[in-house]
Amino acid sequence: xxxxxxxxxxxxxxxxxxxxxxxxxxxxxxxxxxxxxxxxxxxxxxxxxxxxxxxxxxxxxxxxxxxxxxxxxxxxxxxxxxxxxxxxxxxxxxxxxxxxxxxxxxxxxxxxxxxxxxxxxxxxxxxxxxxxxxxxxxxxxxxxxxxxxxxxxxxxxxxxxxxxxxxxxxxxxxxxxxxxxxxxxxxxxxxxxxxxxxxxxxxxxxxxxxxxxxxxxxxxxxxxxxxxxxxxxxxxxxxxxxxxxxxxxxxxxxxxxxxxxxxxxxxxxxxxxxxxxxxxxxxxxxxxxxxxxxxxxxxxxxxxxxxxxxxxxxxxxxxxxxxxxxxxxxxxxxxxxxxxxxxxxxxxxxxxxxxxxxxxxxxxxxxxxxxxxxxxxxxxxxxxxxxxxxxxxxxxxxxxxxxxxxxxxxxxxxxxxxxxxxxxxxxxxxxxxxxxxxxxxxxxxxxx
Amino acid sequence: xxxxxxxxxxxxxxxxxxxxxxxxxxxxxxxxxxxxxxxxxxxxxxxxxxxxxxxxxxxxxxxxxxxxxxxxxxxxxxxxxxxxxxxxxxxxxxxxxxxxxxxxxxxxxxxxxxxxxxxxxxxxxxxxxxxxxxxxxxxxxxxxxxxxxxxxxxxxxxxxxxxxxxxxxxxxxxxxxxxxxxxxxxxxxxxxxxxxxxxxxxxxxxxxxxxxxxxxxxxxxxxxxxxxxxxxxxxxxxxxxxxxxxxxxxxxxxxxxxxxxxxxxxxxxxxxxxxxxxxxxxxxxxxxxxxxxxxxxxxxxxxxxxxxxxxxxxxxxxxxxxxxxxxxxxxxx
Ligand code: HDD
Ligand code: HEM
Ligand code: HEM
Numbered sequence: 001x002x003x004x005x006x007x008x009x010x011x012x013x014x015x016x017x018x019x020x021x022x023x024x025x026x027x028x029x030x031x032x033x034x035x036x037x038x039x040x041x042x043x044x045x046x047x048x049x050x051x052x053x054x055x056x057x058x059x060x061x062x063x064x065x066x067x068x069x070x071x072x073x074x075x076x077x078x079x080x081x082x083x084x085x086x087x088x089x090x091x092x093x094x095x096x097x098x099x100x101x102x103x104x105x106x107x108x109x110x111x112x113x114x115x116x117x118x119x120x121x122x123x124x125x126x127x128x129x130x131x132x133x134x135x136x137x138x139x140x141x142x143x144x145x146x147x148x149x150x151x152x153x154x155x156x157x158x159x160x161x162x163x164x165x166x167x168x169x170x171x172x173x174x175x176x177x178x179x180x181x182x183x184x185x186x187x188x189x190x191x192x193x194x195x196x197x198x199x200x201x202x203x204x205x206x207x208x209x210x211x212x213x214x215x216x217x218x219x220x221x222x223x224x225x226x227x228x229x230x231x232x233x234x235x236x237x238x239x240x241x242x243x244x245x246x247x248x249x250x251x252x253x254x255x256x257x258x259x260x261x262x263x264x265x266x267x268x269x270x271x272x273x274x275x276x277x278x279x280x281x282x283x284x285x286x287x288x289x290x291x292x293x294x295x296x297x298x299x300x301x302x303x304x305x306x307x308x309x310x311x312x313x314x315x316x317x318x319x320x321x322x323x324x325x326x327x328x329x330x331x332x333x334x335x336x337x338x339x340x341x342x343x344x345x346x347x348x349x350x351x352x353x354x355x356x357x358x359x360x361x362x363x364x365x366x367x368x369x370x371x372x373x374x375x376x377x378x379x380x381x382x383x384x385x386x387x388x389x390x391x392x393x394x395x396x397x398x399x400x401x402x403x404x405x406x407x408x409x410x411x412x413x414x415x416x417x418x419x420x421x422x423x424x425x426x427x428x429x430x431x432x433x434x435x436x437x438x439x440x441x442x443x444x445x446x447x448x
Numbered sequence: 449x450x451x452x453x454x455x456x457x458x459x460x461x462x463x464x465x466x467x468x469x470x471x472x473x474x475x476x477x478x479x480x481x482x483x484x485x486x487x488x489x490x491x492x493x494x495x496x497x498x499x500x501x502x503x504x505x506x507x508x509x510x511x512x513x514x515x516x517x518x519x520x521x522x523x524x525x526x527x528x529x530x531x532x533x534x535x536x537x538x539x540x541x542x543x544x545x546x547x548x549x550x551x552x553x554x555x556x557x558x559x560x561x562x563x564x565x566x567x568x569x570x571x572x573x574x575x576x577x578x579x580x581x582x583x584x585x586x587x588x589x590x591x592x593x594x595x596x597x598x599x600x601x602x603x604x605x606x607x608x609x610x611x612x613x614x615x616x617x618x619x620x621x622x623x624x625x626x627x628x629x630x631x632x633x634x635x636x637x638x639x640x641x642x643x644x645x646x647x648x649x650x651x652x653x654x655x656x657x658x659x660x661x662x663x664x665x666x667x668x669x670x671x672x673x674x675x676x677x678x679x680x681x682x683x684x685x686x687x688x689x690x691x692x693x694x695x696x697x698x699x700x701x702x703x704x705x706x707x708x709x710x711x712x713x714x715x716x717x718x719x720x721x722x723x724x725x726x727x728x729x730x731x732x733x734x735x736x737x738x739x740x741x742x743x744x745x746x747x748x749x750x751x752x753x754x755x756x757x758x759x760x761x762x763x764x765x766x767x768x769x770x771x772x773x774x775x776x777x778x779x780x781x
Binding site for chain 1: 510514518520523525541544548552742745749771
């Protein structure tokens with residue numbers, strides 16, 4: 001038998017997972033573009049403009065995919081979770097509304113000027129448009145993450161007959177997990193974009209594209225990665241402490257702790273089993289989890305068994321967390337080792353370039369893993385502790401959800417393949433086209 | 449806190465406005481997509497260049513309209529979107545196909561370009577048709593009889609033709625040379641088809657919905673309002689004359705007129721529709737007053753709207769001024 005609830009969850013997860021791939025890149029890539037443009041204005045060196053013009057193409061494509069998948073998202077609340085808006089609409093509605101009003105129109109309108117207006121407006125207005133687009137993407141992250149964080153740590157509302165009413169907007173917007181989630185997500189975006197830029201630049205250098213632009217963008221991207229990756233580990237740790245305070249059952253699942261324990265070990269690896277309610281194949285470091293989460297060797301961590309009727313499925317949360325943190329550590333390692341070599345030799349050996357190409361999309365994987373930890377860790381609630389998801393699902397027949405799900409999956413698979421192919425094809429083309437203009441000043445009109 | 453009655457009217461008006469602006473703005477760029485020639489690359493390039501800087505912001509009006517329904521009239525929003533579950537999904541697939549095709553066609557390998565052009569065109573047609581189809585079902589109060597589906601299909605064709613009309617009028621205004629002439633011919637054809645469509649819908653609507661008939665023929669206001677349909681028909685005829693004139697002379701003076709007239713036609717049709725259903729958001733079932741969200745949440749939004757909407761209008765106008773006049777060759781970035 002088909003189950004509307006399960007299918008709706010899969011469909012929502014599919015759509016949002018597809019959507020988030022593109023904002024993750026475009027939020028930070030917009031700031032990269034601002035940087036390239038400003039450097040060009042400051043130094044008047046054409047190589048910065050070349051970097052801008054290569055990456056703005058990729059930005060445009062990424063943005064377009066973000067927009068169309070975002071439009072799908074804005075219908076999802078109504079089609080898949082109508083009960084959600086009936087119950088928490090008074091809170092979710094205005095936050096979504098402010099996102100549309102203060103972010104979407106601004107970014108969409110100035111995007112037109114940024115992409116097509118170079119010859120039609122003054123350089124100053126053009127740069128300003130680029131900045132506005134970047135600000136717009138960041139504002140939109142602000143509002144949507146505020147709403148999402150509120151669903152994890154709801155404050156500032158009251159409930160009358162099952163319906164949520166706002167009491168204090170400041171408390172709603174700046175709810176306890178918001179600051180951590182917003183900074184963690186913006187850093188995730190910065191890291192994802194810098195590994196993308198580094199990966200594609202390395203790809204161009206491997207293709208024997210010995211020009212200034214890819215070398216320069218490689219350098220910029222790795223510098224950004226060196227700064228952001230350790231910062232991310234630090235913010236992630238704080239985020240975890242915050243979660244430990246507000247959603248202890250999620251942390252128990254992340255750490256694979258079944259029985260409440262003092263001096264709990266940190267599991268490097270294990271396979272949690274929900275039937276036996278224990279772990280298999282544990283590889284552990286004694287006392288470390290307690291130390292990280294409570295800052296005491298013998299600190300107490302609540303186990304999953306204390307939340308038997310309302311804790312999330314353990315496996316996806318447990319493994320998702322290890323994938324994210326594992327990748328985070330790997331990224332720190334790669335960023336530092338390549339940046340140091342680049343600093344010493346002014347170029348990278350082939351194997352390091354190949355490593356960077358292999359890690360082009362590593363940010364995507366870490367980001368998705370992180371979101372899966374966060375969102376699945378909230379189950380079975382939609383609003384933590386207050387509203388369960390089975391209370392709000394759509395009444396639409398399961399077959400309809402299934403058909404549309406299959407439709408989305410096919411289109412998304414195709415688009416993802418096309419996106420990645422086009423990225424590398426654009427890089428190939430740049431290798432050919434720029435062949436003749438190695439470091440020559442841009443002729444004539446400065447924006448030609 | 450503002451009164452519930454005022455808020456219902458305020459958000460109702462704003463939502464109606466967002467839908468109207470969406471229909472006009474995304475209408476012309478969907479129309480351009482519907483008309484896209486799949487053989488003539490150069491024409492296709494110019495046509496797409498004419499909508500390049502705008503399509504994204506145009507689509508944002510749809511997000512605003514849906515967003516307002518969601519925020520201000522959550523009950524109506526969930527009834528409507530559940531009733532239209534499949535057509536909404538089909539429209540979204542259409543929007544996705546055309547939105548990305550727009551960018552891919554300029555960047556992908558040449559051998560894939562034709563495929564992206566086709567996907568742009570087909571996506572535009574699917575989007576326009578499903579919007580018309582949904583409008584039809586809405587007018588039929590989401591009735592599920594065969595009769596109502598037939599009407600919805602006709603309404604789908606009607607909207608494709610209306611978007612074709614405003615899209616070709618946009619091209620008349622924004623292009624030169626071959627495409628300009630071609631667009632005049634297209635525009636005239638779609639003008640005729642749309643006229644038939646509008647007459648059909650105006651006759652069917654009061655025939656099937658008693659309360660609509662009551663509104664148009666049963667109140668004192670009727671006498672004041674009956675001119676609306678006639679003015680609309682007059683505009684179609686005037687449009688035809690203007691196009692014939694532009695076709696016969698070499699002058700391009702006044703090539704903005706068809707677009708202005710089409711906009712007026714959209715406005716009148718929309719006014720007629722809104723008047724027919726007001727104050728219902730779900731025909732015969734829910735009024736804007738019954739489905740209103742919590743007034744204090746809406747008051748919080750109200751101040752944002754009052755501050756931000758003028759700014760949105762301001763920079764939208766700015767962006768149209770930047771790209772004023774006939775479209776130049778495609779100057780990507
Ligand atoms: C952390 C960032 C983030 C997250 C979690 C989401 N979005 Fe998003 N969204 C963006 C960041 C973003 C963005 C950066 O602002 C985008 C991406 C590219 C773009 O055009 O804007 C965007 C685009 C975008 C658009 C198109 C805007 C336009 O027309 O310009 C819509 C309607 C949505 N999103 C809606 C949603 C909804 C309903 C979400 C959640 C359920 C959601 N987004 C999650
Ligand atoms: C952008 C990255 C995000 C990803 C990858 C993501 C992922 C997921 C996943 C996998 C689920 C399904 C969980 C399950 O059913 O087991 C889910 C559910 C959900 N998420 Fe997110 N999410 C993201 C952001 C958001 C945001 C920003 C919001 C709202 C503001 C949101 C609201 C919801 C809702 C309403 C559900 C459905 C109810 C539920 O299953 O808990 N999500 N998400
Ligand atoms: C390296 C050490 C890292 C630590 C300690 C860490 C920690 C965490 C924690 C505890 C959560 C769950 C928050 C919750 O309870 O809801 C989380 C979520 C998340 N992580 Fe990480 N993280 C790390 C690295 C990364 C990296 C490298 C990325 C991506 C590039 C990333 C992206 C995310 C995202 C997108 C989320 C979901 C959104 C959120 O809740 O903030 N993280 N992270």
